[in-house]
Amino acid sequence: MKAGELMEIIPMRIYAHDQPAGxxxxxxxxxxxxxSKVNAALDDWTKTIAPSTELRKWFGHDPEKFAxxxxxxxxxxxxxPDTPAxxxxxxxxxxxVLLLFGAKDEAHNNAVVLKTYLEEKLSTRA
Structure with missing residues (x-):
């Protein structure tokens, strides 16, 4: 990766086969x-970055509520307070960076939002 180049961020279902290294x-x-925690082979479980329980339940993976x-x-x-770290x-x-999630809907989930959010934050750091 060259200086000034953005990190590749990939939202992906944790159930997907053939996941790239990262x-x-x-x-x-x-x-x-x-x-299983063994098969997940996670580097980190960043549950404090996930949407709050209240927001997750309100959303209910309803595409009409995605915006x-x-x-x-x-x-x-x-x-x-955990976002900067x-x-x-x-x-x-x-x-x-693989942002792994469990939702069936690959287009309307928190990892998709998080990818865009991170890309915006990282582009202002470069």
């Missing part, structure tokens, strides 16, 4: 069903 971060507050979910989740990230963890990775 820093493996579970970004859900709840452990995914049917996945409002995005706004609310980004506000939570901005207010979260998480951004640094991603920024200092020497390998692609």
């Amino acid at each position: 820093l493996r971060l579970l970004v859900d507050r709840v452990w995914p069903r049917g996945v 409002e979910f995005t706004t609310r989740y980004r506000a939570e990230l901005d207010a979260n 998480f951004v640094t963890q991603v920024a200092t990775s020497k390998q692609p």
Whole structure:
């Protein structure tokens, strides 16, 4: 990776086969069903970065609520005291960062929002 180049951030279902190598971060507050901690082979479970339980339950993976979910989740990230350390963890990775999640909907979930959020934060650091 060259200086000034952004880290590759990949949202991916934890259940997906053929996952690329990289820093493996579970970004859900709840452990995914049917996945053993050994098989998950995580580098970190960043549950404090995940949406609050209240926001997660309100959203309920309803695509019609995704725009409002995005706004609310980004506000939570901005207010979260753990966010700066998480951004640094991603920024200092020497390998692609996999944002692993359990949701079935690969387009409407917290990892997708988090990817965009991180890319914006990292682009202002460069």
